[in-house]
Amino acid sequence: MSTDRQLDVIIFGASGFTGKYTIYEGIKVLAGLKWGIAGRSRDKLTKVLQEVEKKADKDLSETPIVIADVKDAESLKKMAEQCRIVVNCCGPYRFYGEPVVQACIEAGTHHVDVSGEPQYMESMQLKYNQQAKEKGVYVVSACGFDSIPADLGTVFLQKKFDGVVNSVETFLETSQKAKATGGAMLHYGTWESAIYGLAHANELRGIRSQLYPTRVPNFQPKLKDRPILHRTKFVNNKWCMPFPGSDRSVVMRSQRYFYDVEHKRPVQMRAYVTFSSIVEVIGVILVGAVFAIMTRFKLGRQLLLKYPRCFSLGFAxxxxxxxxxxxxxxxxLYFKGEGWEKGQELLEPSDQFKVPPNKKIKVKVSGTNPGYGATCVALLLSATTILKESDKMPSSGGVFPPGAAYAKTKLIEELCKNGFKFEVLK
Structure with a gap:
């Protein structure tokens, strides 16, 4: 990559909801770097700069503005050629992500995004991993709330375990510091991504069969799925259901990388989300059932997209x-890890233990404003880590999940300096 580019970082899709908050967090996180913003409308970009400028009480009038459109491949390439890394906030990535990845690889420019769409992420790895590696380019998705806490939290747990980890279960808990003021919790873009992600979930089997033509051994003891609805003493006796996000798929990709490349036994993982009351659970089940049925049909998807507030009971x-x-x-995010004490390591990662797990650990990753504040901080720190610590990242480039990409860097330390907390509880 050329070292004499005009900018270090370009935030693409900056006039969108996530882009706006990424600019705001970028004032602090990108201090000392040359950065600009990009999108298809100069007027919208100028307006969002003025909005953030007012909120942050910071002069942003000299911030470079680059015009680029996902429907114009040449404009994307020109944008990518002007910087060392593109921070892509333009989703849903199923529709708008691939052209930006293509442009970045062609230009020899790194790329990070906050996708929580397994089909998109795994397709990009299947299609572009070799090209990115040859170009010395890192492409890392899921650099936000999906799935930095889960993926790097699992890496953190493995480092602190002092032994061999067999399984990890995660339990997500959210709460309000003050009385809720009402209103949605998700922006329309996230809702749209979820609709198309579920509608096309059957694509994953075909993608994965190509991405991983050989299966990993059936490790024992096998981590069993808990009941769809259950209570756990592990997190204050709360009600739990399977977490519908991309955390598990992202963590398993990192674990597969560690197994294939570093010859480490992969961790089995399950992800759950917690609720304080059965009333919350019933509401989620109703929305989820309607959502799952409607995403199967074109008319249903159209209705979900047209009336997000209605069909999400005000959540989106x-x-x-x-x-x-x-x-x-x-x-x-609470982690329950189980495995074997140090000194019981096996010769090969594919070997099986003859005794049941004899060690447990409890880890917690926490912070505030997971949807957009923490997400944008994690996204930007993921970008700056590539710029500062590429020598500690795998290979010379490629398409990676965050755990595999940043396991040997100081990203966890940087996250802890910027609102996150990684800790061993027990």
Whole structure:
């Protein structure tokens, strides 16, 4: 990559909901770097700069503006050629992600995004991993709330375990620091991504069969799925259901990398989300059932997209969450790890233990404003880590999940300096 590019970082899709908050967090996180913003409308980009400028009380009038459109491949290439890394906030990535990845690889420019769409992420790895490696380019997705806490939290747990980890279960807990003010919790773009992700979930089997033509051994003891609805003493006796996000798929890709390349026994993983009351659970089950049925049909998807607030019971909207609500939201991701004490390592990662697991660990990753504040901080720190510590990243480039990409870097330390907390509880 050329070292004499005009900018270090370009935030693409900067006039969107996520892009706006990425600019705001970028004032601090990108201090000392040359950065600009990009999108298809100069007027919208100028307007969002003025909005953030007012909120941050910071002069952004000299911020470079680059015009680029996902429907114009040449404009994307020209954008990528002007910087060392593109921070891509333009989703849904199923529709708009691949042209940006293509442009970045062609230009020899790194790329990070906050996709929570397994089909997109695994397709990009299947199609472009070799090209990115040859170009010395890193392409890393899931660099936000999906799935930095889960993936790097699992890496953190493995480092702290002092032995061999067999399985990890995660339990997501969210809460409000102050009385909720009402309003949506998700922006329309996230809702749209979820609709198309579920509608095309059957694509994953074919992608994975090509991505991983050989299967890993059937490790024992096998981590069993818990009941769809259950309570756990592990997190304050709360109600739990399987977490519908991309955490598990992202973590398993990192674990597969560690097995294939570093010859480490992969961790089995299951992800759950917690609820304080059965009333919340019933509401989620109703929305989830309607959502799952409607995404199977074109008319159903059209209705979900047209009336997000109605079909999500107010959880998603075109306006997105209110700033007060976002800033009052806290998250904690609890990890229950089980495995074997140090000194019982096997000669080969494919070998099986003859004794049951004899060690446990409890880890917690926490922070505030998971949807957009923490997500944007994690996204930007993922970008700056590539710029500063590429020598500690795998190979010379490629398409990676965050755990595999950043396991040997100082990203966890940087996250802890910027609002996150990684800790061993027990």
């Amino acid at each position: 909207s075109h306006e997105g969450p209110k700033e007060e609500s976002m800033e009052n939201t806290e998250f904690a």
